[in-house]
Amino acid sequence: MPMLDIKNLTLEMESGDASIKALDKVNLSVSSGEIRALVGESGSGKSLIVSAICGALPSQWNLTADRMSWNGENLLSMSVQQRREVMRREIAVVFQNPQSSLDPSATLGEQLEESIPDEFVEGSWFWQRAQHRKKIAISTVHKVGIKYHKHYLSAYPHQIPADIGQKFMIAMALVSQPKLLIADDPTRGMEPTTKTQILKLFTRLNQTRSLSILFVSHDLLAIASMAHSMTVLYAGQTVEAGKMKHIKKRPLHPYTKALLDSAPSFRKDLPPKSHLPTLGGSIPTLQHLPIGCRLGPRCPRAQRACVQTPAMRKIHDHSYSCHYPLHMEKP
Amino acid sequence: MIQILIRYSTLLFLTLLVLAFMSFSLAYLFPGDPLENLTGLVPQNEMQREALTRQFKLDGPYLIQFFHYVENMLAGNWGYSFTSGLPLREEVGIALPATIELATYAMLMALFIGIPLGYYAGMRCYSTSDHVINSTSITTYSFPVFWFALLLILIFSLQLDSAPLSGRISLLYDIEPITGFIIVDILLSELANKPLALKDAFSHLALPTLAIGAITTASMIRITRRSVIDVKHRPYIAAAVSRGLSSWQIFFRHILRNALLPILPLMAIQITTLITNAMIVETLFSWPGIGNWLIQAIYQRDYPALRVGMMAVSTVVITLTILVDLFNRLIDPSREKYERATV
Numbered sequence: 001m002p003m004l005d006i007k008n009l010t011l012e013m014e015s016g017d018a019s020i021k022a023l024d025k026v027n028l029s030v031s032s033g034e035i036r037a038l039v040g041e042s043g044s045g046k047s048l049i050v051s052a053i054c055g056a057l058p059s060q061w062n063l064t065a066d067r068m069s070w071n072g073e074n075l076l077s078m079s080v081q082q083r084r085e086v087m088r089r090e091i092a093v094v095f096q097n098p099q100s101s102l103d104p105s106a107t108l109g110e111q112l113e114e115s116i117p118d119e120f121v122e123g124s125w126f127w128q129r130a131q132h133r134k135k136i137a138i139s140t141v142h143k144v145g146i147k148y149h150k151h152y153l154s155a156y157p158h159q160i161p162a163d164i165g166q167k168f169m170i171a172m173a174l175v176s177q178p179k180l181l182i183a184d185d186p187t188r189g190m191e192p193t194t195k196t197q198i199l200k201l202f203t204r205l206n207q208t209r210s211l212s213i214l215f216v217s218h219d220l221l222a223i224a225s226m227a228h229s230m231t232v233l234y235a236g237q238t239v240e241a242g243k244m245k246h247i248k249k250r251p252l253h254p255y256t257k258a259l260l261d262s263a264p265s266f267r268k269d270l271p272p273k274s275h276l277p278t279l280g281g282s283i284p285t286l287q288h289l290p291i292g293c294r295l296g297p298r299c300p301r302a303q304r305a306c307v308q309t310p311a312m313r314k315i316h317d318h319s320y321s322c323h324y325p326l327h328m329e330k331p
Numbered sequence: 332m333i334q335i336l337i338r339y340s341t342l343l344f345l346t347l348l349v350l351a352f353m354s355f356s357l358a359y360l361f362p363g364d365p366l367e368n369l370t371g372l373v374p375q376n377e378m379q380r381e382a383l384t385r386q387f388k389l390d391g392p393y394l395i396q397f398f399h400y401v402e403n404m405l406a407g408n409w410g411y412s413f414t415s416g417l418p419l420r421e422e423v424g425i426a427l428p429a430t431i432e433l434a435t436y437a438m439l440m441a442l443f444i445g446i447p448l449g450y451y452a453g454m455r456c457y458s459t460s461d462h463v464i465n466s467t468s469i470t471t472y473s474f475p476v477f478w479f480a481l482l483l484i485l486i487f488s489l490q491l492d493s494a495p496l497s498g499r500i501s502l503l504y505d506i507e508p509i510t511g512f513i514i515v516d517i518l519l520s521e522l523a524n525k526p527l528a529l530k531d532a533f534s535h536l537a538l539p540t541l542a543i544g545a546i547t548t549a550s551m552i553r554i555t556r557r558s559v560i561d562v563k564h565r566p567y568i569a570a571a572v573s574r575g576l577s578s579w580q581i582f583f584r585h586i587l588r589n590a591l592l593p594i595l596p597l598m599a600i601q602i603t604t605l606i607t608n609a610m611i612v613e614t615l616f617s618w619p620g621i622g623n624w625l626i627q628a629i630y631q632r633d634y635p636a637l638r639v640g641m642m643a644v645s646t647v648v649i650t651l652t653i654l655v656d657l658f659n660r661l662i663d664p665s666r667e668k669y670e671r672a673t674v
C-alpha cells in the first residue's frame with residue numbers, strides 16, 4: 001500500500017464568476033522507500049500539488065479529492081492537530097523558492113533549531129537542551145554540504161547566496177527525520193557539482209534510511225537516473241504514471257514521448273545534428289484551458305474524441321490517460 | 332553601526348540647518364523691520380538701533396548674519412516676544428512640553444490599545460470581531476479631530492459635567508514647572524495634597540488625550556492589522572506551517588516581529604499628524620501648549636514668536652522622526668541591503 005495516496009485531486013479557483021480547475025483529477029502515489037519523480041513543464045501545477053499535500057493552500061480555493069491519505073489516514077478530514085503532527089514528524093517539504101520560505105527577521109540557526117522536534121533534544125536543563133539543539137543543527141548542515149556552519153548559522157536569509165539557501169531548506173526538512181521528503185525543484189539554478197552533491201545525498205538517504213522522496217522537477221535528466229517511478233503532469237492533469245524504466249523505454253502518452261524526446265540524452269539512436277522533435281505551441285494558461293484533453297491543441301494524434309477528457313487506463317502498474325495512446329495504431 | 336549613526340546625525344544636522352535658515356529668512360519676509368522681527372526688541376532711538384544692529388551683526392553680509400543667528404539660537408538667545416516682552420526661550424520652554432505631554436499620552440494610548448487590537452484583528456481577519464474592530468477604527472479615523480474634540484466637550488463637560496472644560500490644572504494648585512510635564516512636575520513638587528492635584532490634572536488631561544489618542548489609535552489599529560495580514564500570507568509562514576509548528580510558535584517567532592517592522596516607519600509618519608492634532612485640540616481646550624501659543628502669536632502679529640515657534644515645532648518633529656527611523660534601522664536586520672536607498 002502506498003504511503004501517500006492521492007486519487008482524483010481537484011483544485012478549483014474562483015476567478016471572477018468562472019471557476020477554473022487548476023488541478024483536474026490528479027492521481028499521485030508514493031510508496032514506502034520509493035523515489036517518485038513528478039515532472040511537467042513549469043506552470044503545469046506541480047507546486048500546487050505540493051502545497052495541497054502540506055495544507056498550505058489559501059482557504060478560499062476549493063480542494064476536493066476522492067482519496068488523499070497518509071498511511072491510510074485521510075489528510076483532508078483529520079483534525080488540525082493531527083495534520084500538524086504529520087507535517088511535524090513524517091512529511092517534510094522543501095518549497096520551490098527557498099529564499100522567500102525563510103523568515104527574513106530570524107537567523108538561519110534559529111529557524112533550523114526550531115524545526116528540531118523536542119523529542120530529539122537531550123538534557124534536562126534548558127542550557128543543556130540549547131547546546132544539544134545547536135549540535136544537531138551543526139551536524140545537519142554539514143550533512144547537506146554546508147561547511148562554514150559558524151558563518152551561516154548566524155546569518156540572516158538575505159545575507160546568503162541562493163544555493164546555500166536551498167541547501168538550508170533541505171537541512172531544515174531533514175532535521176526532523178521525516179518518512180517522506182517532498183522536494184519542489186530543489187536543484188534549480190544550482191551549479192552542476194552542487195546539484196550532483198544534492199542528488200547523491202538524496203539517493204544515499206533513500207538507500208540508508210529508506211526515506212521516500214517526491215522529487216518535483218522539470219529537469220528530466222536530473223531525476224531519470226535516481227527515480228524509481230514517475231508521474232507526468234500536463235496543465236493540471238496527470239497524463240501518465242508508472243515505473244521509470246517502463247516509461248523511459250516505452251512511453252504511452254504523446255506528451256511523455258515529446259518530453260522524453262526533447263531531452264537528447266535519452267535518444268541514443270539520434271543521428272548527430274538532427275532536428276529535435278518537440279510539440280508546437282506552449283502550455284495553456286489557466287484562463288485559456290482547452291476542454292477535454294488539455295493537450296488537444298498541441299497533440300499530433302488528436303482526433304474528435306479528444307474533446308472528451310480521456311479516462312485513466314491501466315496496463316499493469318503503468319497508467320495513462322489518452323484516447324489514442326502510442327501502443328495503439330495511429331487512428 | 333558607527334557609519335549609520337554618522338549618516339543619521341549628518342542628516343539631522345543638515346535638516347536643522349535648512350530649518351534655521353528658513354526661520355532666519357522669515358525675519359526678512361515678515362512685514363516690518365527685520366531687526367525688530369529678529370530680536371523682538373523695539374529700539375527707541377537711532378543710537379539704540381545702531382547698537383542693536385552692531386550687536387546682531389545686521390550690518391554685515393547675510394551669511395555672517397545667519398551664522399550669528401545660529402550662534403544665538405544655540406546659546407538660547409531666541410529674542411523677545413512683542414506681546415509679553417518675555418524671553419521667547421522661556422515661553423517656548425513652558426508651552427512646548429505641554430504639547431509634547433499631550434502627544435506622548437496620546438501615543439502611549441495608541442501603542443497600548445492600538446497595536447494589541449490590531450494584532451488581534453489581523454490574526455482573526457475577516458471574522459466578526461475583526462469586522463467590528465476594523466469598522467470602528469475606520470469610523471474613528473474619519474472624524475475630523477476638532478469636531479471630535481467639540482463632541483467630547485459637549486458630552487462630558489457640558490452635558491455630564493464630569494470633566495473640566497479647559498486648562499491644565501485647577502488654579503488652586505501652584506505647580507513649579509521643572510520638566511514641563513504636569514504629571515511629573517506634581518510628583519516632583521512638595522505639594523501637601525499630591526493625590527488630589529494628580530486627580531485634578533488627570534481630569535484635565537482626559538478629554539484632550541482621548542480626542543487626539545482616539546484618532547491615532549484608530550490609524551495604529553489599521554496599520555497593524557494590515558501588516559499582520561500581509562505577513563500571514565508570506566511564503567515563510569506557509570513554510571513554517573508545513574513544518575508543523577504550533578500556532579503559538581508561528582505567532583511569537585515569525586509573525587510578531589515581522590509585522591512590527593513595517594509599523595515603526597509608519598509610526599514616524601504619524602508623529603507629524605499627532606503633533607498637528609495636538610496643536611488643534613489644545614486651542615479648543617485652552618491647553619497652554621505650543622499650538623495655542625502660536626495661534627495667539629498670529630492674532631497679535633508677534634513675528635519673533637512665530638519665527639521661534641515654527642523652528643521649535645519643526646525641530647521636535649524632525650528629531651523624533653529621524654530617531655524612530657534610526658531605531659527601526661538598528662533593529663531590522665534585512666534593511667542592510669537598502670542602506671543607500673534609505674538616507
Ligand SMILES: Nc1ncnc2c1ncn2[C@@H]1O[C@H](COP(=O)(O)OP(=O)(O)O)[C@@H](O)[C@H]1O
Nearest residue numbers: 022040041042043044045046047048049285286
Ligand atoms: N497563488 C496563485 N494564484 C493564482 N494562480 C496561481 C497561483 N499559484 C499558482 N497559480 C497558477 O497555477 C498554475 C500552476 O502553477 P504551479 O503549481 O506553480 O506550476 P509549476 O510548479 O508546475 O511550475 C499556473 O498556471 C499558475 O499561474
Ligand code: SF4
Nearest residue numbers: 293296299306322323
Ligand atoms: S487524448 Fe487525444 S489529444 Fe489528448 S493526448 Fe491523447 S491523442 Fe492527444
Ligand SMILES: [Mg+2]
Nearest residue numbers: 046047096185
Ligand atoms: Mg513550481
